[in-house]
Amino acid sequence: MRGHMRSVERAGLTCLLALVVAAAPASAQVLISGDWVGLFHEDQPERAPGPEVGDYLGLPINAAARQYADSWDASRLTLPEHQCRAHAVPYINRGPIRLRIWEEKDPLTQATTAMRIFLSTYAQDRTIYLDGRPHPPEYAPHTWQGFSTGAWNGSVLTVTTTHIKRGWHRRNGLPQSEQTVLTEHFYRHGNYLTHVTITDDPVFLEEPLVKTTNHILDLNTQPANYQGWLVCQADDEVPGRDPAWVPHHLPGQNPFIADFAKRHGLPFEATRGGAATMYPEYLKKVVGATR
Amino acid sequence: MTRGVVGILGLVVALAAGGERAGAQGSTAAVEARRVQGNVYLLHGAGANIAVQVGDLGPVLVDTGMAERADDVLAAVRGLTPKPIRYIINTHADADHIGGNERLAQSGTALQPRGVATVGAGQGLRAEIIAHELLLNRVSAPAGERAPTPIAAWPTSTFSGREKDFFFNNEGIQVIHQPAAHTDGDSIVYFRRSDVVAVGDVYGTTSYPVIDAERGGSIQGMLSSLNFLLALVISGEKTEGGTMIVPGHGRISDEADLVEYRDMVTIVRDRIQDMIGKGMTLEQVTAARPTMEYDGLYGAAPGWTAAQFVEAVYRSLHPAGLSQRR
Numbered sequence A: 001m002r003g004h005m006r007s008v009e010r011a012g013l014t015c016l017l018a019l020v021v022a023a024a025p026a027s028a029q030v031l032i033s034g035d036w037v038g039l040f041h042e043d044q045p046e047r048a049p050g051p052e053v054g055d056y057l058g059l060p061i062n063a064a065a066r067q068y069a070d071s072w073d074a075s076r077l078t079l080p081e082h083q084c085r086a087h088a089v090p091y092i093n094r095g096p097i098r099l100r101i102w103e104e105k106d107p108l109t110q111a112t113t114a115m116r117i118f119l120s121t122y123a124q125d126r127t128i129y130l131d132g133r134p135h136p137p138e139y140a141p142h143t144w145q146g147f148s149t150g151a152w153n154g155s156v157l158t159v160t161t162t163h164i165k166r167g168w169h170r171r172n173g174l175p176q177s178e179q180t181v182l183t184e185h186f187y188r189h190g191n192y193l194t195h196v197t198i199t200d201d202p203v204f205l206e207e208p209l210v211k212t213t214n215h216i217l218d219l220n221t222q223p224a225n226y227q228g229w230l231v232c233q234a235d236d237e238v239p240g241r242d243p244a245w246v247p248h249h250l251p252g253q254n255p256f257i258a259d260f261a262k263r264h265g266l267p268f269e270a271t272r273g274g275a276a277t278m279y280p281e282y283l284k285k286v287v288g289a290t291r
Numbered sequence B: 001m002t003r004g005v006v007g008i009l010g011l012v013v014a015l016a017a018g019g020e021r022a023g024a025q026g027s028t029a030a031v032e033a034r035r036v037q038g039n040v041y042l043l044h045g046a047g048a049n050i051a052v053q054v055g056d057l058g059p060v061l062v063d064t065g066m067a068e069r070a071d072d073v074l075a076a077v078r079g080l081t082p083k084p085i086r087y088i089i090n091t092h093a094d095a096d097h098i099g100g101n102e103r104l105a106q107s108g109t110a111l112q113p114r115g116v117a118t119v120g121a122g123q124g125l126r127a128e129i130i131a132h133e134l135l136l137n138r139v140s141a142p143a144g145e146r147a148p149t150p151i152a153a154w155p156t157s158t159f160s161g162r163e164k165d166f167f168f169n170n171e172g173i174q175v176i177h178q179p180a181a182h183t184d185g186d187s188i189v190y191f192r193r194s195d196v197v198a199v200g201d202v203y204g205t206t207s208y209p210v211i212d213a214e215r216g217g218s219i220q221g222m223l224s225s226l227n228f229l230l231a232l233v234i235s236g237e238k239t240e241g242g243t244m245i246v247p248g249h250g251r252i253s254d255e256a257d258l259v260e261y262r263d264m265v266t267i268v269r270d271r272i273q274d275m276i277g278k279g280m281t282l283e284q285v286t287a288a289r290p291t292m293e294y295d296g297l298y299g300a301a302p303g304w305t306a307a308q309f310v311e312a313v314y315r316s317l318h319p320a321g322l323s324q325r326r
Helices: A007-023 A063-071 A074-078 A259-264 A268-272 A281-290 B003-016 B067-080 B101-107 B133-139 B219-232 B255-277 B282-288 B292-298 B306-317
Strands: A034-038 A098-105 A112-119 A124-129 A147-153 A156-162 A167-170 A174-176 A181-189 A192-200 A209-217 B032-037 B040-044 B050-053 B060-062 B087-089 B128-132 B157-159 B163-168 B171-178 B186-191 B196-198 B244-246
Touching: A063 A174, A063 B292, A259 A268, B032 B067, B032 B244, B040 B067, B040 B244, B050 B067, B050 B186, B067 B101, B087 B101, B101 B128, B128 B133, B128 B171, B128 B186, B133 B157, B171 B219, B186 B219, B219 B255, B219 B306, B244 B255, B255 B282, B255 B292, B255 B306, B282 B306, B292 B306
Parallel strands: A124 A147, B060 B087, B087 B128, B128 B157, B196 B244
Antiparallel strands: A034 A098, A034 A209, A098 A112, A112 A124, A147 A156, A156 A181, A167 A174, A181 A192, A192 A209, B032 B040, B040 B050, B050 B060, B163 B171, B171 B186, B186 B196
């Protein structure tokens, strides 16, 4: 069903979180402040070198997202107005990332009013309000990291983010819409921080996209470990180009779209993504098709 | 009568009926004020978006919303400042943008009434209404003919060139004509110190651009205007914020949002141009769904569907122009 995770998946995630919550003391709320470094044992090829064009594997994208990505031309990133763009919050956490997390306190009551996160990638700042404030109206501006509110559920910090700018579900042109709502769960176990993201995108996803990312506590962080970035200056990478030109492929005319399937010996259909390709039973279909 | 002509007449009727389209907010919603930045606020909920510059000399409004919401708009302005409205600047002639002209102008007072400022209503104490001359042509009529809007709603101060500048409330204000975009009388309004630009229906976040060919709009003019805006605005730190944009409809935006919109319009234009070059008819182009991946973002606006946008682009690009039949 569009817009809804399969019930079994939702139930599984709920059980996982329930176990984590149950394992924590009733007093709940744990300290997640500190410097955290991403672990790259998951999806490393996508996260470091970057995804290949036409690799839509394992993402619950719909036909609109597929056409958007098929039309996308990496040369778009050479346009001055595209060069300095940050990753939006549903995607940025899978980058080569460091997190610094700290608490904002009410000076009088010493209650935690917000969690702050500084992300090394693109030097992004996040504020997660814990004071019960509402989200702004739809006509408020959208930002790369959106507007976040959170609450502690036992030892798990659950965060809801809206007002997110257009970004990617995968940085090979698969789009993430401004209507996206991101739900996150942060939970700490020892010196590890597990970050669960559930991305609901009614425009470009058939089902929510669920990811987990692990981080390890870094007690020896140096200032140089973080990216200092206050000003990004776009350059004229292709002199003489018409400033109104937008690189893209006309429908059906992207010559690179099948390269990923050929290079890895995959059925082309499987590389096209979609909710069905996320589940184990799809493997039987693929194996059957290739015999 | 062809279906294409029916479609155009439908648009004309929709425009005449009050511009209740392209993401216009419902008439029962509260008119809410939100600070954009500097001295400029957004009023939301009166039809089209309204930008308000607030200062010691009195407020300046960019557009006035629908006529039936004028009192709510006035109340919202009063919530920002007790001073009388001094200027109204119109971005174009749609009724959801100029409907409140008469009521709001009458509520205000021109700071320094000039002869030209009093022509419209014959009352020297009204706020001045500024617009491009082509907008005045759209809302007025030659002597002896019935005008589509009451005279008290007409601009009282027009310009015919590329730009009109003035300095008010301690900042420069540029009113810059955008020829042949949504209509032929479009203007954008740039508040230089606040670094906010109100752009009317040249850009919006809730619909495809409305190309009103009957009133001089075109896809090429729309793209020229979007690219002009891109050159005007500057991103803030980390490519967000900076110059803020008040669209005709939808959310407050910045350059990153505008880029996505410009890219979308360019891509759709290129696709339809390619299809025309292959000799495809309007029916074939529509069936090919050249906007498909964007329909979830822009295709649900009341009164301006994806198919209407495709038809408008097709007719704007086709050598046969408006007379092109299916």
